[in-house]
Amino acid sequence: MKEKTVLIKNAKIVNEGSIFEGDILIEGEFIKEISDSISAKSSDVKVLDVEGSYVFPGVIDDQVHFREPGLTHKATIETESKAAIAGGITSFIEMPNTVPNTTTVEKLEEKFDIAAKTSHANYSFMFGGTNDNLEEILKVDPKNVAALKLFLGSSTGNMLVDNPEVLEKIFKSTKLLIAVHCEDETTIRENLDIHLKKYGNDIPIECHPIIRSEEACYLSSSKAIELAKKTGARLHVFHLSTGKETKLFSNKIPLKDKKITAEVCIHHLWFSDEDYKQKGTLIKWNPAVKTANDREELWKALLDDRIDVIATDHAPHTLQEKKNVYTDAPSGGPLVQHALVAMVEAYHKGKISLEKIVEKMCHNPAILFQIDRRGYVKPGYFADLVVVDINSPWTVKKENLLYKCGWSPFEGVNFKSRVTHTFVNGTLVYQNSKFFDVKPAKRLTFNR
Incomplete structure (x- = not known):
């Protein structure tokens, strides 16, 4: 789902040794702002309320x-x-x-x-x-x-x-x-x-x-x-x-x-x-x-x-x-x-x-690996973000495997948590088991 501006509301952000509640504003490929509370300044902003789920890099x-x-x-x-x-x-x-x-x-x-x-x-x-x-x-x-x-x-x-x-x-x-x-x-x-x-x-x-x-x-x-x-x-x-x-x-x-x-x-x-x-x-x-x-x-x-x-x-x-x-x-x-x-x-x-x-x-x-602007939830960094609901149990089964080989050593395991949303370079690519038809992925670059 390609949106120019996305506002993630009510997140528990896990970053640099701490967890804090806040909002994340994404503009284009990058994180623009992180604050206690950010308001959508226009109707063009896609608002995603994650309701207290955790946001990881x-x-x-x-x-x-x-x-x-x-x-x-x-x-x-x-x-x-x-x-x-x-x-x-x-x-x-x-x-x-x-x-x-x-x-x-x-x-x-x-x-x-x-x-x-x-x-x-x-x-x-x-x-x-x-x-x-x-x-x-x-x-x-x-x-x-x-x-x-x-x-x-x-x-x-x-x-x-x-x-x-x-x-x-x-x-x-x-x-x-x-x-x-x-x-x-x-x-x-x-x-x-x-x-x-x-x-x-x-x-x-x-x-x-x-x-x-x-x-x-x-x-x-x-x-x-x-x-x-x-x-x-x-x-x-x-x-x-x-x-x-x-x-x-x-x-x-x-x-x-x-x-x-x-x-x-x-x-x-x-x-x-x-x-x-x-x-x-x-x-x-x-x-x-x-x-x-x-x-x-x-x-x-x-x-x-x-x-x-x-x-x-x-x-x-x-x-x-x-x-x-x-x-x-x-x-x-x-x-x-x-x-x-x-x-x-x-x-x-x-x-x-x-x-x-x-x-x-x-x-x-x-x-x-000295990777350029990834691995953190920080303004100016690429908006590669993962939303995790840590209290949403599910079981690994053949039917929900995405590997081409069709099996997993975790089959039958009950996990208490699940990934609900994934952003790559500011684009929402995955939400609640659904993939959007976009591929915003990029070649990693290195600060060396």
């Missing part, structure tokens, strides 16, 4: 796999960005392990072209590093691309960077923020061999966190951090899954000054190895969901600011693919539609405040 998801190009039987930028909008995610950063891999500037620009035509949410992409594309990495303009993604564990295609000399050269050479998937491949292969000899290909899913073990994660994370300290590179470690790894990170300095940062994903905060029995390969992720104690340690590190960002690692596969035996079942699952409400559920359980959710899902990704 739009969530910025720094790690998604939307599968386009090459894997569009699982998902597309259009389908998954639409699901993201329904979940309150207004901006995403997508990963390079599509087919072909996004490891040349030409392939990167092709993805930007697809998103410009089809994305419902604001978008950027990470450029992929390999053992042999340093020349291409050095062509990438840091002002136009979110970051460089390095897989230090298994990945699609030719994206495993396992040559130590190449790795050090990349860390020394690039000005891009380096985001890493950390699992030690040698440790994983050795563990897998042991289990293959014992079980064949049909390894019990409960063995997944033993194969992709705490040690595999810690060994890789600690090496990456050591290399970042040695070279001065700006490092962001994706999807921590172990308590042991959290001890590698600091909360002693403000995020804007940190050179080494960390992320945790929704699934590692929600599930534990006790859930494999019921969920099976539906919760097979890399890194693996580990113990309840690991989950508790991740929560502690999130709340004390050793972990900086909450993301989804949204990575859909078809149900048919997921139902294969262990060695053939791919890792990953869809999460963007339910990430924010899952965190608000944790608020209801007393685990985290709404202010902290906004800090980790909105403010901090904007700070960490």
